[in-house]
């Protein structure tokens with residue numbers, strides 16, 4: 001039970017864990033709820049991180065521009081993936097494409113060791129799945 005939200009909220013030990021939760025579950029959550037969490041925030045009431053979708057009027061582009069300030073590149077990629085999920089959902093395909101180029105660039109610049117560890121591989125899988133969905137959506141739109 002979160003004292004600030006006044007309801008039970010999932011608590012994450014770190015921002016990157018919260019962002020990973022968003023990135024890996026966005027598709028499923030969106031399918032069942034029609035929306036999904038887009039950002040992580042620190043809750044001093046619980047001493048950890050929560051995720052929220054309460055940014056209805058803030059563009060997912062804004063979140064992406066903030067993801068570039070994540071100091072850890074894997075964290076930036078994860079934040080980027082979360083934004084791209086939202087962009088796909090919003091039908092912002094051109095922005096999603098630009099974000100994908102940028103995020104893939106960050107991924108390719110990671111040291112090989114990082115690219116091949118568990119989180120690196122998962123990031124790659126997510127980037128490929130977004131690329132696949134995006135090209136499908138864009139093809140449908142062009143038809």
Ligand SMILES: [Zn+2]
Pocket residue numbers: 001002003004005009043044045046047050
């Ligand atoms: Zn809390």
